[in-house]
Amino acid sequence: MDIATLRAQHPDHWKLASAIRALAMDAVQAANSGHPGMPMGMADVATVLFRNHLKFDASAPNWADRDRFVLSAGHGSMLLYALLYLTGYKQTTLDEIKNFRQWGARTAGHPEYGHLEGVETTTGPLGQGISTAVGMAIAEQSMQARFGKKLVDHRTWVIAGDGCLMEGISQEAIGLAGMQELSNLIVLWDNNDITIDGRVSISDKTDQHKRFEASGWTVLACDGHDPEDIDRALTKAKKAKGPVLVDCKTFIGFGSPNKADSYAAHGAPLGDAEIAATKEIYGWPHGPFEIPADVKSAWEAIGSKGAAEHAEWTARFNALSEAKRAEFERQVTGSVSKKLAGAIRKFKKEQSEAAPKVATRKASEMVLGVINPACPETIGGSADLTGSNLTKTKDLEVFNPDNRKGRYVNYGIREHGMAAAMNGLWLHGGVRPYGGTFFCFTDYARGAMRLSALMGIPAVYVMTHDSIGLGEDGPTHQPVEHLAICRATPNTLTFRPADVVETAEAWEIAMTQARTPSVLALSRQNLPTLRTKHTNQNMVAKGAYVIEEAAGKRQAILMATGSEVEIALKARDLLQAEAIGTRVVSVPCMELFAQQDEAYRRKVLPAGAVRVAVEAAVRQPWDRWLLGERGREGKADFVGMSDFGASAPADRLYAEFGITPEAIAAKVKAML
Amino acid sequence: MDIATLRAQHPDHWKLASAIRALAMDAVQAANSGHPGMPMGMADVATVLFRNHLKFDASAPNWADRDRFVLSAGHGSMLLYALLYLTGYKQTTLDEIKNFRQWGARTAGHPEYGHLEGVETTTGPLGQGISTAVGMAIAEQSMQARFGKKLVDHRTWVIAGDGCLMEGISQEAIGLAGMQELSNLIVLWDNNDITIDGRVSISDKTDQHKRFEASGWTVLACDGHDPEDIDRALTKAKKAKGPVLVDCKTFIGFGSPNKADSYAAHGAPLGDAEIAATKEIYGWPHGPFEIPADVKSAWEAIGSKGAAEHAEWTARFNALSEAKRAEFERQVTGSVSKKLAGAIRKFKKEQSEAAPKVATRKASEMVLGVINPACPETIGGSADLTGSNLTKTKDLEVFNPDNRKGRYVNYGIREHGMAAAMNGLWLHGGVRPYGGTFFCFTDYARGAMRLSALMGIPAVYVMTHDSIGLGEDGPTHQPVEHLAICRATPNTLTFRPADVVETAEAWEIAMTQARTPSVLALSRQNLPTLRTKHTNQNMVAKGAYVIEEAAGKRQAILMATGSEVEIALKARDLLQAEAIGTRVVSVPCMELFAQQDEAYRRKVLPAGAVRVAVEAAVRQPWDRWLLGERGREGKADFVGMSDFGASAPADRLYAEFGITPEAIAAKVKAML
Known part of the structure; x- marks a missing residue:
């Protein structure tokens, strides 16, 4: 739909969307750096999403049953910041928008989790958002199974660009989400046909519809600039079974007379003259960062429209027993069960006495046999090495479409997708994730493991086969530099326990972290118990x-x-x-x-x-x-x-x- | 096709394939570790491939115009070793087979490039083989364009398993190969429906046919145990336009009465009793490692059937001018043009005098402006950051289906796939690869970069935006631990030049490596020339x-x-x-x-x-x-x-x- 038609037929929508576009242009111009084209391209889709579909209450950004919104194409951060400001998220002030990309501002170049309420995850490294969202959707289904639909019933929405879809990690996410039939996951593809180096076709000719359908997704399409068509697609998406891709055909830098539909709109300020010309076309006669009161209040009405639903939810929540409420709160806030410390202490004492000779991967399994019953919020998994990583304790059932109460995810041969999903599990809340692969394959998962550290997510990476001690599989499987890699990464605890007792102590520390991921480097080979004299103190x-x-x-x-x-x-x-x-x-x-x-x-x-x-x-x-x-x-x-x-x-x-x-x-x- | 039918209808084929299966069972049993199931499952396909389709001459493993065979499912290494031994590759002796996975043997747990002639690349980390093969196929097309079809006209064949296809990197390879319409690439999918944790469906329900077709591949299928059906599919595959996936329906551990079609056959010795029972079913009454003379000589005939074609090729090669022969040899062996040293020296002198203030990424582009004309074998590229990495010099055209003489690959947003393809470009020979992305996205490419180091591939990674000096894009894009990561990795040269002169010196060293990859960490921001006094010596x-x-x-x-x-x-x-x-x-x-x-x-x-x-x-x-x-x-x-x-x-x-x-x-x- 062209702008003239859009302005004529949907004047209210157009103003709302123009506010996003104007803020994006102005903020990038003021910062003299950033990405205006993507927010300008997806403003219509985002407006329809927030106005008609997203379940949220801007006054309560941490409402546990809110829909999650993930901007996988993180370079378009101004789209998100504009939405948060306009709808009335308190932390996202106009000053923050004006200080986009400046020292001390919360409006970083790419959305950073923890900087602003409403930023559900850190994105920027492409493909991470869509993959993290799969974890969020799994967490929602897991919590729904455990706490019921009255408390947990929401969706995860993702905006992803061509870059996200070209990254390999996206295939891992697509495959996992498809197999898990995650009907609560909807990906809005910003199909603008532009990458940094030119048209998408210079590097990719994949038929994305066919690709997603191959993994069991429903694929819908819409004109990403026609609010009615967008609304129709989103309405349909919510009813589909399994995950949904909505192909939103858009133009990058929509409306910019000289830069729309080209890379020129992607990663640099448009320039004052081009902004003026664009605002002229938009019919937006306002100065930089200026949002007319009627537009702001229309957006704030959108920001508060979920308040009623939120209040109903709160009433349902408050009707629960105090114990159930407390347990829900405990899991959502990620605090650790008080049972854990005593259980670990008891385990250590028994092991010091029994002094088994076991591999630390086996020791880890033994400790998990204590942790998992004490902590019903753990969700374990492995990238198809369950019998080697020893990550599945007997009490855990498999999480799949037939059993959402299961607490073990068969992630498949998808180390990177697993790590990103683990991030999403934690970010959603209510779940404490751990997952295993061979330590050497840290290499595959690095992108998401770094984000665990950057976001402060206490995921536990169970990395077995931690040295040449794995033997015959040879150098492709033998980590040599990986301890150095993990130790060089800020905000990461790298454990290499020496026996079953140290393994228990390492797990205890990992489980009680609030903001730091842990890597457990565990042996394939058997090791004697060295700590045969019990102490309650955690020596690790x-x-x-x-x-x-x-x-x-x-x-x-x-x-x-x-x-x-x-x-x-x-x-x-x-x-x-x-x-x-x-x-x-x-x-x-x-x-x-x-x-x-x-x-x-x-x-x-x-x-x-x-x-x-x-x-x-x-x-x-x-x-x-x-x-x-x-x-x-x-x-x-x-x-x-x-x-x-x-x-x-x-x-x-x-x-x-x-x-x-x-x-x-x-x-x-x-x-x- | 079941074994009884197979034995009855295809007795010659059956014996050939049985030899592979028996060796795989025996070697894994002797090593008391390894993966017998995959070679047993794919022996029929491999037999038909080597017997009827693969262009090779076992007596000349380095013949430049041979077909490349990549065992992407590297854990099935005994399939490859058995083929090399049976067809008469000299280095692969029976003793090597008997010493499978032992210290000092060249028959490592996973195939290691450089250990044995005929092992075209190191595989084991899943998805690497198929992605490396894309680079091989690109190299073939590039060489064919430069030297003509009479010298270069061959295919790259890949055997890939479900694990390879589930790894995200495979999607990057599929997308890149599809866009590039690589008709010389044929992937044989060992579709046995088994992963380590169970049936594939417990973690993936992707319709692989649809997925590959979505990226422009031709998809064929065959009964992976019926030699006629396999032959029909392979014959057809060779005629298809664009890359081909052949879905080979197989049974892992084929013929093992108690372990076929189950994970039990995947990663552990079958046991003496099961081997005996299996050999009984095979009608293979021979002891461990025993290959009857008629079977061995039938295999050796296969190994030498390409000799005639090889001789014809040599005749064509020898008919060339001495200069053309020398240039072909130089490029195939990867030695560096003698012009380079003088050109770099001249460049250094000019820059020391001009003393420009430029970012080292810009300096790198300036040096490449000297290197690329002097070295016609370079193939550059970027993971969709050409204008940021500054990897494309003006003289380079884009390599694509319309221009195979182009020396610049638009890899797309596929860092991991790019690095693996770069490995393949070098392994194929005739090409010296470099490729760029942001230094932080080393994280995405790590899996393949490690293989560059392990295999000794002198790829050059042009990693720009090397610190917080990139500014506003923020912590997701700012490397902090990545210098430590590269420096911790064995056999990797990590350069961080301070100015244009050091950048030139670093590039010179990188270009003259024979067995070591280089990482150039380059600034986004401008830096003054510090080395204003010229010296011919390479101080870096x-x-x-x-x-x-x-x-x-x-x-x-x-x-x-x-x-x-x-x-x-x-x-x-x-x-x-x-x-x-x-x-x-x-x-x-x-x-x-x-x-x-x-x-x-x-x-x-x-x-x-x-x-x-x-x-x-x-x-x-x-x-x-x-x-x-x-x-x-x-x-x-x-x-x-x-x-x-x-x-x-x-x-x-x-x-x-x-x-x-x-x-x-x-x-x-x-x-x-």
Whole structure:
């Protein structure tokens, strides 16, 4: 539909949509950077969505039963900010809009979760929004099954662009959502046929309708500039079975006389003259950031239209028993059941006594056997490695279209999609996600794992087969640099527990995080229980601690993690046999050790002894602890990997790569 | 087709295929680990492919015009090893088969490029093979356009499983191959309906026919156990326009009485009893690793059937002029044009004199303006950020179905697919690939970038927008941990040049690598030329060097990379103004610095001065250089990032995060 027709036939709609477009143009111009074209293209669709379909109450952005709105095409952030401002979300003031992309403003270049209420997830890296939305939709279905439709009955709406659909992660999301028949998920495709490098066809000729239909989606289409046609499509979408793609045919930079329908409108300010010309065409005679009172109040009416529904919901909620309300609140806010601490303590005590020799992946399964019954909000899963990651405890049923009460997701061979879905599960609320794959395949999931860290999502990544210790599968499956990668990532706890007790402690810490994801790097191979003397204290919480003290004068300190702690202890035996006093320090979590006060760090790693760190991985994260935080603490060496691994039985690999008690002892003695 | 029919109707075929199956069962059993089910399922398809369709000569594994065969489902490595052994590839001896998955054997758990001739690429991480194959097919078309059909006219065949198709990267490959109309690419889908966790339907219900067709592929189907039907499909596939998917309906572990068609056959030895029972069903009364002479010689005849065609090709090749032969050989073997060194030297001299103030991404474009004309084998590209990565020089035309001579690939918004395709371009030979995206989206490409390093592929990753210096796009786009990630990865050169001259030197090193990929981390923002005094020597090759000496007594050493070298030099000015002698060391490549001899390293970083490293990224890779390789070299501090970035103009970010000359000078003074 062209602008003249639109203005003539839908004057109210046109004003509402023009307000979005004007704000987008003005804010990008003021910031002298940003993406005006996408908000201008999708303003009509967004207006119809917010006006007629989205269930929300701008005065209560955290209402648990609101529809979720995800701007997967995050570069179009001004679309979202404009909507939040216009509909009356308190935090999104006009000043915030004016300070778009400036230091201290909450209106970041791309929408950042936690900056503004109403921003349901961080987007910008393409394909993440649509994939995160799948997790949100799963969470809604899970909560609906557990708490009933009267409390939980809403949708997740996504706006996605061509970029989102070209990214591989989107296929993982499409496949997962299709298999799960998520009728509560509706994706609005901003089909403007423009990418940064030109027309979509220069890099892709995929028939998106056919592609989505292939995975069981319903596909609808509309003229993305015709409010009636949009409304018809959205109305139909809500009634469809399974997830829905709505193909919204739009023009990027709609109305801009010289830049519409071209990349020129995508990623740069239009310029004052072009803005003036565009506003002329819009019939929008208002200055920068100026929204006429009637338009603002019409938008605010939209922002408050959900208040009644919200009030009815609140009445239903308040009619519940206090216990049920409290449990709902607990799960929605993500606080951890009080039962957990005692259950973990009991488990640790039993294991210290039984002292099993088990792989830490098995230990993790044993701990999950305690966690999952105590925490009904956990949703576990694996990227098709359930029997290897040991992520499915016996009490968990599979979540699928026939059983929404199931708490285990078969994510399929989709590591990236799994990680993004885990983000969505947490962001939706009511669910605490964990998921597993091989540690090496962190590589596949990195994009979404980084967003866990950036958003502060306490997802738990159960990463088994954590070193050359996995053996025969060889270097493609053997992580070498991945501990360094996780440790280099801000706001990420990287655990590599040494035995069943440390595994329980690591899980306890991971489960009680509110804003930090955890990576558990777990062994394939069996490891003895080292912590055979029970303590209620969570030693892993210290990050590093003395697991075996030197006998006699302390001449050496060995640091190790995971499966290498056992090897370090054997090296200590060799050294002590030669009267070389050797302390062994277990370092299950460097990030937590770095957070301890200096006195504790010095107590664990005092000067005056040579140091050897042992880890079947690259040295990079160890220099800080080896060389001393102050850089003058004595001689040091490293036993680990400096190149990729190889395919052979694990014991042979450890021997060939020189990660042995003998090699450690030799390095110590060479420095004495 | 069932086994009885197969044996009766196709006895010769059956024996050939049985040899593969028997070897797979025996080798996995002997190794006590591995994946027998997939080779057993796909043996019939592979037999027909090698017998009737694949153009190869086992005595000449590196024949440039051979068909490429990619086992994307790399866990089925015994299928490939069995084929190589049976057809007579010299390196694949029976002893190698017997030593499957053992230390020192070339028959690794997953096929490793470089271990055995005939292994065209490393596979195992799912989805990589099919995506790498797209690069191979592009390389073939590029070479064919440049050298003619008489020299280059072959296909790339892929065997892919459900796992490959579920990984997101496969969609990127499917979309790219479809758009490029790669008629020389045929994917054989091992449609056995089994994944590790169970039936495919527990995690995916995608109609793969529809999905591939949506991207312009031809889809054919066959009974994967009926040689005539397979042959019919493969014959048809070769005639189709555009890429082809052949849906081969198979049974995993075909013939195993108790484990066929179930996950039990996937990833573990069948056991002696089950092997015996299976061989009984096969009518294969031979002991472990025993191949009857008639079967072996039938297979060897298949291995040599391409010799005649190869001889004809050699005759055509030898009829060429010596110059043309030499150029073909040079490109196929990947050696660098002799013109390059002089051209780079000239460029450096000009730039040292002109001293432009340009972003290093712009500098990279300028260098490419020298490289691309000198090296006709380069194929550049970008994941839809051409105007930002500045990867397309004016002389490059776009590679597409209408112009196979084009040397620039619009990869689309497919970072992972691009990196995998780059691997394939190199592996095919005749092409030297580079490709760009934002440095932060290393996250998306990691899986394939790791394989570049593992395989020793000298791809060049042009990663622009390398820090908070990109400004307003905010933390989702600002790399912080990515330098640490690349530096932690074995066999990867990570360059962060400080100006146009260092950029040229980094490119020269990257272009002359034979077995190591390079990552160029390049600035968005303009940087002054620091190296205004020309030297023919490639200083970046030293990894680190003194860019500005201390005046007077040396009290401080500042180390920095990229855009922070300018800041360090300004800090030096402040310190020297207070008579604090300060050396500045530029560290464009830590890996190369680590390779220098100790004398040089000590000369650049002598003891006796306080050290501050400056990099707008996390500290992890710096401790080694800050704290001293021997851990006793004096006080040290770091100026950089410890958390994610923010959205604001770049200058403001540097000021707010304290990466300023003043902050550096203050840290130095606090230690004196």
